Structures are given as C-alpha cells and as structure tokens.
Amino acid sequence: MLIGNTAQPAACASDAQRLCGIAYMTCRSALRTAGQAGRRITAVIGSMNTVMKRFCETYLKKLHIGNITAESNVLMAPLAGYTCYPFRIMCRQLGAGLAFTEMVSANGLKYNDRATAKLLCTDGAETLRAVQLLGSVPSAFEAACKGEYTADYDIIDINMGCPVPNVVKNGEGCALVNDLQLASRIIEACKRSGKTVTVKFRPGMNRERIVVSEFARMCEDSGADMITVHGRTRNMMYEGEPVYEYIEAAKKAVNIPVIANGGIRSEEDAVRMMDRTGADGVMIARYGLEDPGIFSRLTGRKTVPGKLELILGQADMAENCFDELAAMEHVRKIASYFMKRLAGTKNLKQEMYACGDIRGLREILVRIFGRDDGTE
Numbered sequence: 142m143l144i145g146n147t148a149q150p151a152a153c154a155s156d157a158q159r160l161c162g163i164a165y166m167t168c169r170s171a172l173r174t175a176g177q178a179g180r181r182i183t184a185v186i187g188s189m190n191t192v193m194k195r196f197c198e199t200y201l202k203k204l205h206i207g208n209i210t211a212e213s214n215v216l217m218a219p220l221a222g223y224t225c226y227p228f229r230i231m232c233r234q235l236g237a238g239l240a241f242t243e244m245v246s247a248n249g250l251k252y253n254d255r256a257t258a259k260l261l262c263t264d265g266a267e268t269l270r271a272v273q274l275l276g277s278v279p280s281a282f283e284a285a286c287k288g289e290y291t292a293d294y295d296i297i298d299i300n301m302g303c304p305v306p307n308v309v310k311n312g313e314g315c316a317l318v319n320d321l322q323l324a325s326r327i328i329e330a331c332k333r334s335g336k337t338v339t340v341k342f343r344p345g346m347n348r349e350r351i352v353v354s355e356f357a358r359m360c361e362d363s364g365a366d367m368i369t370v371h372g373r374t375r376n377m378m379y380e381g382e383p384v385y386e387y388i389e390a391a392k393k394a395v396n397i398p399v400i401a402n403g404g405i406r407s408e409e410d411a412v413r414m415m416d417r418t419g420a421d422g423v424m425i426a427r428y429g430l431e432d433p434g435i436f437s438r439l440t441g442r443k444t445v446p447g448k449l450e451l452i453l454g455q456a457d458m459a460e461n462c463f464d465e466l467a468a469m470e471h472v473r474k475i476a477s478y479f480m481k482r483l484a485g486t487k488n489l490k491q492e493m494y495a496c497g498d499i500r501g502l503r504e505i506l507v508r509i510f511g512r513d514d515g516t517e
C-alpha cells in the first residue's frame with residue numbers, strides 16, 4: 142500500500158507514478174467489465190466557447206509564489222473532509238496549479254496527533270504540495286512548519302478565514318482578521334521555517350468592519366508570498382455573492398499575488414471574478430467538487446474526462462491510500478457532489494449509501510455515471 146491509513150508522510154515518486162498508472166488501468170478495466178468498452182469516456186471539449194477562450198487568452202498564466210512556480214493560476218481550495226490526496230491529485234491532473242490539503246491543526250501536529258497527521262498523507266506524484274494550518278499560537282505554527290509531518294510540503298497556507306463558531310471562539314481562523322499583531326506573528330513564525338507561506342482570509346467579520354486592505358498589507362509586510370481573499374465576510378458564512386470590491390482592494394494594496402475566491406460556479410464566473418478584481422488567479426471550492434472538469438476547461442485542455450472515469454479513478458486511488466471503509470466514504474462523498482446536477486438518480490444514490498463493499502460500489506457508480514459523457 143502506498144500510503145496507509147496511518148500517517149506516512151513520504152513515499153517515493155516511482156511508487157506514486159506507478160499508482161497513477163494502476164489507477165488509470167483499473168478504471169479502464171472497470172469500464173470494460175461493465176460493458177462500456179468503446180464508450181467515449183473522455184469528452185472532447187470541441188471548439189472553445191468564447192468565455193473559455195477569454196479566460197485562457199487574457200487571464201491564464203503561471204503563478205509565481207515566492208520561489209515556487211505553479212503551472213496555472215486556477216487553484217483548488219482547501220475543503221475539510223474532501224481535499225485528501227486522491228482528490229488533490231485528480232484536480233492537479235485536470236489542470237489546477239495547486240490543490241490544498243484541508244485545514245490541519247498546528248497544535249495537533251505539535252503533539253504528534255496521529256489522526257491529524259493522517260490528513261497529511263502525500264507522495265511524489267503530488268509535485269507541488271500545499272498544506273493548510275489552523276491555529277492561534279505562533280510557536281505551534283513554527284513547530285508544525287519545521288516538524289516531520291509537513292516536511293514534504295512546499296507551501297504552508299495559513300487559515301485566517303474559517304468562520305465556524307468553535308474555531309472563531311478559540312481565536313483561530315477568521316478571528317485573526319481582528320488581531321493584526323497576532324496574525325503577523327503567526328506569519329513570521331511560519332516564515333522562519335524557510336518555506337513558502339501563503340494566507341487565506343476573509344475581508345472582515347462583517348460589512349461594518351472591513352479590514353481587507355490593511356490585512357493584506359500586514360500579510361505582505363510579515364513575509365507572506367501570496368494571499369487568497371474569500372470575498373465574503375465572516376457573517377456571510379458560505380452564502381451570498383462575494384464582494385468583488387473587497388478583493389480588488391486587497392489587490393491594490395500589495396505586490397504579492399492575490400487569488401480571488403468565492404462563488405465561482407462556471408467559466409463565466411471565473412472571467413467575471415478576474416475582470417472585476419484584477420486578481421492574479423482564482424480559487425474554486427465547492428464547484429470544484431461538483432465538476433472538477435472546470436479545471437481542464439479554464440486551463441484550455443482539449444479534452445475533459447467524463448465523471449465516470451474520474452470517480453472510478455478516485456475509487457482506485459482511495460483503495461490504494463485508505464482502508465476499504467475510508468475509501469468508500471471518500472468515493473461516496475465525491476460521487477454525491479458529482480450527482481448534484483444529474484436528474485433521476487435518487488434511488489441509485491440510496492443504493493450507493495446502502496452498498497457494503499467497494500466492488501459493489503463501483504458497479505453502482507457505472508450505473509450512475511455511465512450515461513454521463515462529462516459534457517453535461
């Protein structure tokens with residue numbers, strides 16, 4: 142097994158490449174078993190529509206973050222419960238320049254917490270690795286950045302945007318936008334590890350207390366190599382349209398790259414975000430779960446794999462990374478997002494959750510996604 146259910150922070154690149162090869166082969170053979178031989182599993186995007194063309198010609202570029210270069214400025218966001226190794230690899234293969242781990246407690250790593258460390262499984266197939274840390278104690282961040290569990294990660298992203306009450310009550314996540322001094326000490330502590338450091342934050346707690354420009358400047362002055370601004374205030378949680386002006390204000394305040402996040406559900410949204418904010422790139426979260434093909438479309442790929450191919454690839458990788466139960470849990474969660482816009486799948490979804498083994502689950506996935514050629 143390449144990366145087990147217990148933490149194994151590093152594995153060799155050749156193993157990883159072999160895994161990806163196996164994942165692809167197994168995926169194809171599952172399709173054949175299901176009588177899908179000859180089926181077009183990879184959709185040709187065809188002529189690029191005007192919006193995609195505009196994004197690719199006007200905005201698509203490499204992203205320079207400190208001394209690191211990401212191949213594209215279209216990024217997959219950190220998402221707790223979702224952005225584990227198999228999902229991140231898939232997004233990268235589809236064109237995402239970076240894909241972040243979910244938030245991990247800096248304190249948990251300080252105490253060598255095994256469950257936390259499990260979230261950090263990675264290997265050489267993930268060529269650029271970005272881990273997100275959550276916390277409020279600078280020394281815990283410094284220890285986490287210098288510790289063995291993050292040793293294989295190139296980028297440390299600091300969570301200063303999580304709006305969840307328990308997190309904010311602890312002075313973590315979005316609470317830090319109200320404490321520029323502490324936020325600055327955290328960034329400096331991370332920088333002492335010598336790693337590239339990025340910060341993801343919200344513009345403020347609410348519309349009456351917007352701190353986006355000064356916070357962005359503080360990040361740059363403290364040594365951050367890139368910032369991501371989620372254009373919703375804390376009290377908006379995850380609903381409502383992001384406020385482009387807040388992201389634009391951050392962009393105007395600093396010289397480091399600024400990534401715009403929030404509410405991108407289509408190529409049109411991505412173009413509008415870039416038009417309105419002047420940002421250096423976009424970060425996609427929930428829609429990346431629903432339709433990861435958006436990474437291929439925004440990065441000008443000629444083909445985009447269908448959802449069947451993608452979900453069976455996830456099953457293959459998850460089986461290699463986790464035990465059967467955890468692999469099934471991951472696949473079901475991703476499949477549920479993939480199904481959001483597929484009509485008439487209610488019963489199949491119930492079957493998917495009732496099914497007790499991964500083999501049966503694969504068969505149900507073929508029935509659910511076999512009719513989807515990825516183009517929608």
Ligand SMILES: Cc1cc2nc3c(=O)[nH]c(=O)nc-3n(C[C@H](O)[C@H](O)[C@H](O)COP(=O)(O)O)c2cc1C
Nearest residue numbers: 218219220221243244300371403404405425426427
């Ligand atoms: C289920 C879920 C989990 C999330 N987990 C994280 C996380 O671990 N770290 C983080 O910085 N943001 C997290 N977010 C916020 C997203 O990264 C993103 O900022 C937010 O969803 C807005 O982007 P969107 O409108 O494209 O979804 C999470 C959001 C959701 C819905």
